Amino acid sequence: MAISGKRMMSLLKTLGFERLSTYEGEKKAAEILCEEIRTIGLTPVVETFMAPRYTVTNCSLTVTAPFEQSIPCTGYGFSGNDAKDGIEAEFQYIEGFEPIDLQNVKGKIVLITQGLTISGYEALIKAGAVGFIATAGTFRDKLSETDLDERMLRDKHTEHGKLPGVCIRVKDALSLIPKHPTRVRLTLAQEEGEAESQNVICEIKGSTYPDEVVIYTAHYDTVRFSKGFFDNSTGSAMVMELIRHYHENPPKRTVRFVFCGSEERGLLGSKAYVAAHEEELSNIRLCINLDMAGPILGKEMANVTGEEALCHALSFIYKEAGYPMVVRQDIYSSDSIPFADKGIPGINFFRAASPGTSQIHCRYDVIDILSGESLAKTTKFVAYFSDRVINAAFFPIERKMPDNMVEKIDRYLLKKKNS
Numbered sequence: 001m002a003i004s005g006k007r008m009m010s011l012l013k014t015l016g017f018e019r020l021s022t023y024e025g026e027k028k029a030a031e032i033l034c035e036e037i038r039t040i041g042l043t044p045v046v047e048t049f050m051a052p053r054y055t056v057t058n059c060s061l062t063v064t065a066p067f068e069q070s071i072p073c074t075g076y077g078f079s080g081n082d083a084k085d086g087i088e089a090e091f092q093y094i095e096g097f098e099p100i101d102l103q104n105v106k107g108k109i110v111l112i113t114q115g116l117t118i119s120g121y122e123a124l125i126k127a128g129a130v131g132f133i134a135t136a137g138t139f140r141d142k143l144s145e146t147d148l149d150e151r152m153l154r155d156k157h158t159e160h161g162k163l164p165g166v167c168i169r170v171k172d173a174l175s176l177i178p179k180h181p182t183r184v185r186l187t188l189a190q191e192e193g194e195a196e197s198q199n200v201i202c203e204i205k206g207s208t209y210p211d212e213v214v215i216y217t218a219h220y221d222t223v224r225f226s227k228g229f230f231d232n233s234t235g236s237a238m239v240m241e242l243i244r245h246y247h248e249n250p251p252k253r254t255v256r257f258v259f260c261g262s263e264e265r266g267l268l269g270s271k272a273y274v275a276a277h278e279e280e281l282s283n284i285r286l287c288i289n290l291d292m293a294g295p296i297l298g299k300e301m302a303n304v305t306g307e308e309a310l311c312h313a314l315s316f317i318y319k320e321a322g323y324p325m326v327v328r329q330d331i332y333s334s335d336s337i338p339f340a341d342k343g344i345p346g347i348n349f350f351r352a353a354s355p356g357t358s359q360i361h362c363r364y365d366v367i368d369i370l371s372g373e374s375l376a377k378t379t380k381f382v383a384y385f386s387d388r389v390i391n392a393a394f395f396p397i398e399r400k401m402p403d404n405m406v407e408k409i410d411r412y413l414l415k416k417k418n419s
């Protein structure tokens, strides 16, 4: 049975709902993937792990002087409960996190509009701010057509303490600042904990070299408000199609497929997989990660997290196949990173959408911009490339990670501070 764009599009439709880490949608998606694997004739394995989960129980923001105005907001997950009974304080808009920006923020609630970095959060705490207001969206947002982002802090943010914060629309911030608010009242109460998420795994043993493993990863979770057609039902559908492909064409080496949960929360599924399979990692020779393909208008790409030699090999093969693509030596913000961190080379195949033709991480991650034809094209090339690797007489890719990639991985995983 050949790789089918139609079948992939139909799986996209089946998975067409919000699949937020640890919630029902993510669980339901995992069950759908398991069922599909059983339909192929294989047995899925579900591995659970714990992921952070918060529930905001109360959240509000009100300007109290020199006028009164309530501003719609969402609470930052894991930003603590210091404002659970409400805090009223002076308001200040800061443009950055330099000492000059922070000299007078002690005891104040600050508005930040440049994004909340980890070092910025730490600087706010050290400077004595008592709360923060961050912005989301664009000046063009229409209430009925957009959702106000729900955000949470990561572990690294809260290493130096917690500062309660909310997120408001950039549109509201634009109208607020010219009116010079001087005092605001912020309330945020939340439950902070964790809940179960899961990876779905399936393996086909190699006939000749069963101990040499190529691992395929794709995340199936989404952020809030997104049905995640492009990001990343497409990659999940491609992995499913590759399972079919290798079920019908038994491979010489072992192929293992991991549908990762909680990627959007910080690659938690792939991190959990790597942590749970530490002893077996030495057998894994390559990670092929699929995160976003299928746009009707786009450009085939591959980010190679590995040696320059692998870029050259891939360039040779795409030319041989008559398949135009751009190959770069780089990391890719997705599930190949925890493997690369263990020295396993990664190739991230994706099809970048042409400018203006896609949106992700919001309600506009829709199926309309995607086609089965595009999806099948990328999947066929991935199968073409991976057949050559998996059935090679000798494994053609060295299990090595060059220093420039180690450097980038370390920065990404915040082992080093960004300079």
Ligand SMILES: [Zn+2]
Residues within 6 Å of the ligand: 219, 231, 232, 263, 291, 292, 334
């Ligand atoms: Zn993604």
